[in-house]
Amino acid sequence: MNKKLINNPDDVVSELIEGLVLAKSDKLDKLADYNVVVRKDAPVEKVALVSGGGSGHEPAHAGYVGPGMLDAAVAGDVFTSPTPDAIFEAIKAVDSGKGVLLVIKNYTGDVMNFEMAAELAEAEGIEVEQVIVNDDVAVEDSLYTTGRRGVAGTVFVHKIAGAKAAAGADLKEVKRTAEKVIANVRSKGVAINPCRLPSAKESTFKLAEDEIEMGIGIHGEPGTERTKIKSVDQIVSELLSDIIADLPFTKDDKVALMVNGMGGTPLMELYIATRKAINFLTEQEIDVAKTYTGEFMTSLEMEGLSLTLLKLDNDLTELLNAETEINLFK
Amino acid sequence: MNKKLINNPDDVVSELIEGLVLAKSDKLDKLADYNVVVRKDAPVEKVALVSGGGSGHEPAHAGYVGPGMLDAAVAGDVFTSPTPDAIFEAIKAVDSGKGVLLVIKNYTGDVMNFEMAAELAEAEGIEVEQVIVNDDVAVEDSLYTTGRRGVAGTVFVHKIAGAKAAAGADLKEVKRTAEKVIANVRSKGVAINPCRLPSAKESTFKLAEDEIEMGIGIHGEPGTERTKIKSVDQIVSELLSDIIADLPFTKDDKVALMVNGMGGTPLMELYIATRKAINFLTEQEIDVAKTYTGEFMTSLEMEGLSLTLLKLDNDLTELLNAETEINLFK
Amino acid sequence: MTNKLKNAFLKTADVLVENKDYLTELDSAIGDGDHGINMARGFTKLAEKLSNNSYNSNSELFKTVAMTLISSVGGASGPLYGTAFLNISKVITDQKAELDNLIAIGEEAVAGVQKRGRAEAGEKTMLDTLIPAVDSLKESHQQGLDMQTALVNCQAAAKLGMKNTIEMQATKGRASYLGERSIGHQDPGATSSYLIIKTFIDQFA
Amino acid sequence: MTNKLKNAFLKTADVLVENKDYLTELDSAIGDGDHGINMARGFTKLAEKLSNNSYNSNSELFKTVAMTLISSVGGASGPLYGTAFLNISKVITDQKAELDNLIAIGEEAVAGVQKRGRAEAGEKTMLDTLIPAVDSLKESHQQGLDMQTALVNCQAAAKLGMKNTIEMQATKGRASYLGERSIGHQDPGATSSYLIIKTFIDQFA
């Protein structure tokens, strides 16, 4: 049972949300009785973006609430989708009459809870659209299954659709932009040490002293392959090969790269991984236009990283570089 | 022996510096043959700021190189001061003729190596001044010893002295500003899990499954007290009590607060600690004007956190809020 | 009757809280390790709610159960159980239960889960407990068995359904990400469904 | 002679690399656990450098040693050993060493460490090996002992000095942060100093 810097395990979500909002009390509000973070100036006269999901992925999603990205984030319990009532409250708090786009990671629970919230909102006459992010190439894609998981690529959707909404686009356009990001973003991750839910006694999975797991999810879901530990250069090459082959990304493509820490990974290691990722892509003659290295979509204290590539055109590049107040993702 | 996402332990520093510079190749340069990161546009016509120290504290210090903060950062081996020749090269690369301020954390090795570099620079006619940061209240202060360690408070010196230099102040003024920050900044940390040097077989220290260590340094140096694990609220209260009593910070003081993760601590826990820190200070009627939560001065993959308070006046507030391109510390 | 049903829910809450670690363990193997936590959280909330209120009809009781679970379980199981109980609230009456209206109730529950989750039998989900349970009731009805025997058979069918999930490959829910490697593990949702059915039948049989 | 000294440095490099883990372990207890790594890195660099070059004078050799250590050891020990060897390079000649010029060399080395580190005897540092070693040479000189005996006594004095650091409380360097809790541990720098002195004397005695 690994140690944690927390109080009562039952209170982690409400306390983290409180901490986040207290630290930015000039910019953020928490809805009373709900773990929902909204822009203080909400509703803003534009299409609103609402995202959320289980907690444990900090800074996702509440850390992305602010001008240029999200209008509200709904935090469920740790690794558990938020409930429809909380999502519905978030939608009501940010809708300015121009409609709301829900950005959902592709997990059955998230999809169902957001869907129920959308039904409630529509019943009250709020225009709601949704997009489902499914960027994890570790999961086989199939029409007959749940499909792929939504992971770190989701943050690119927040940024780019957020910029589109900030620019005054209507709900359909913002949705189309979000879908374009989803069509062009791919991720894959690795874990070298597991995480433990605050209220569980044991970590969700175990890895031996010399074992790593490729293709891991962001909730401690098992990955695709357990192997002996390798050099990070080797790991990065394998992850990128799978990502590149999937879309596929090809020679002369322009991409944004994200090197995402899983929560317990020191920045030193993320920078070392960044070095290999850029060198690898450059060798493939893929042009890395922008690089994000840090913690964007974590999995509690799990040690590991994920790599994300987003294929850019002029339109996406401009929106990615558009002004935002979110320093975490500039 | 805990796993790491690295290649050869001997290469971690050069590879992390390479990764950092590749990711921001439009803004940063690495000096050939040295693990020194400089602004691409150096030397800039202003007083230059050079800092550095052992590696393993990422994003410190190379992550703070850029307009509004440092002109150069010198990276030593892991937890080991850089050598005078590397520091000297950094000084030469960024001096515009207006002089260079060295920001040194108070460790014997750092002080001696920077001092030797300053001697070399002065011999070449470069005007050099230095300040020594010693913000760690966990260490007893005494004229007859080495004094206190420099820890996370150093980043406030980078930001505020960096802003002063950017505003066109001369070397003496920039130094005076840096000294004012040092006089008003205090920190203390806690570790719940240790770190291991990449080339060592064992972690630098050990903690039992239910043990934590208060007053820990940023190099795995032993702290002041080993205790059973407590709630984070309790830990934060104790750390803040020691910090407040030291300066002392008093009722109606205006402060900047930093909640710094040690490398392996998930953001969830840092946000929960932030909540308590702000509530605690508010109860003491200390006004928290600005809060920084994240990883600013880490210690490899150590799990734990440090708290830093900086007492602000109008002058420091303005410089703290001045424009910088360093998103990590806006 | 409403009171007896309320007590059955309180008893179910106890059972799910007792099985919190077990369900979480099952979910750790093929999911994200929170199913026990989710169910315990939701049913603890529900027990609080039910203890502090009284209900005039079965329909009112089931509606409260549904809304409470929907707003407190979260994850996949929250909307699924919530919709199931919401559907039941629409058909349940206050008359003494006969086998035929028990079947109608079961069918509504299954329909709710299927509407929400778009899964079929054999996809390694709670449906693989629920569908065999309802089918068993139907069979008992056709065979003209008495209520008591029907309930015992139903419990056994639910248990078998749950066990059968071990050999299935998941194609819905989080376990589907594992593909073939989901085989060999019992589905957590199928297990909580069995525990709910078992506890209810134990109260009434 | 220069060649013999060069070989002594090469031998010292071997000894320090062999003792890398031991020195690191000592430094883990009261410092930051890198002393062995620092010394091994610096002396490996030095061995490379010396192997690939030849030196015309002892002074040139010691200057190279100093500059190489300064630019590769880092930490506290780098500038301290570097300055010590740099000081030696200023006084060493190519004449056969006699006890009196050995003493002068030792005093210069100590002066270098003290100039850089501003420490005194008894502060639990490398000086607690170096000062007793030089003092021992002086005593042997006063007593008119021969070189051989003087070196043997010097080695013993260095060892005793090193051991005495166990009971000292550190007031300089990283161990000083520990205050009283630094007592009971042998100083890593005092240990590396002993290993250097011992290796040199073993080569010449």
Ligand SMILES: Nc1ncnc2c1ncn2[C@@H]1O[C@H](COP(=O)(O)OP(=O)(O)O)[C@@H](O)[C@H]1O
């Ligand atoms: N589409 C679906 N239809 C029916 N049941 C499902 C579906 N998806 C998941 N489930 C059930 O939900 C259970 C998992 O619930 P839980 O762990 O609480 O939620 P989550 O998967 O969001 O963490 C699975 O074991 C499975 O029985």
Ligand SMILES: Nc1ncnc2c1ncn2[C@@H]1O[C@H](COP(=O)(O)OP(=O)(O)O)[C@@H](O)[C@H]1O
């Ligand atoms: N001021 C000083 N004077 C003399 N020796 C010192 C001084 N400070 C430190 N030392 C020596 O340096 C050793 C530590 O060296 P090392 O671990 O390589 O550097 P660091 O302390 O920077 O990690 C100590 O054990 C001590 O002997």
Ligand SMILES: [Mg+2]
């Ligand atoms: Mg879940």
Ligand SMILES: [Mg+2]
């Ligand atoms: Mg060191």
Ligand SMILES: [Mg+2]
């Ligand atoms: Mg689950």
Ligand SMILES: [Mg+2]
């Ligand atoms: Mg050391």
